[in-house]
Amino acid sequence: DAGVIQSPRHEVTEMGQEVTLRCKPISGHDYLFWYRQTMMRGLELLIYFNNNVPIDDSGMPEDRFSAKMPNASFSTLKIQPSEPRDSAVYFCASSPGVLLLYEQYFGPGTRLTVT
């Protein structure tokens, strides 16, 4: 298996622009998570899905952030409009969620820089 795939790996954009991050989870995994990691705030859970349905989005910073999972093999995290304080590494992770296997498999991350 190729693992969790994220694209792009790096994104540099100007303040006010729309940013879309993409994630392909491991096939057969029921859970998908979006995290943000910064030096100041550490690793933050933004939102997670179970069987394509958003379960908890309480970590989404504000209305500028939105996430979708239209099918079991694809998810997006969108920031519109982007701001410099959104600069961070964004991770997608997936988890089997069956047979009590709740460990998470992380993608390589997308490093977002908003200037």
Place this chain on the structure above:
Amino acid sequence: AQSVTQLDSQVPVFEEAPVELRCNYSSSVSVYLFWYVQYPNQGLQLLLKYLSGSTLVKGINGFEAEFNKSQTSFHLRKPSVHISDTAEYFCAVSKVNAGKSTFGDGTTLTVKP
């Protein structure tokens, strides 16, 4: 709700020395416990997990952890570290049958020659 406290933000150690990274958790219900490692510029990867059974759990790269229910701890240990173990280590907890985990703030392990 669960919470996780990693007691040391940074742990410097010399190569071939033993190391212990400390993790305490709080929860009113039964939990699963995990340790993840993050190497520079990479995502997190699972080191080991405790779901049930033996309280001593062995993971990859020679790491092990012991679940102590009375002390609500899940400390990570390695008897002899290598330079390549330099990384950030995260302890995580999740409720039994819950999908998400709560992560600690991380401990940066630096192994010096």
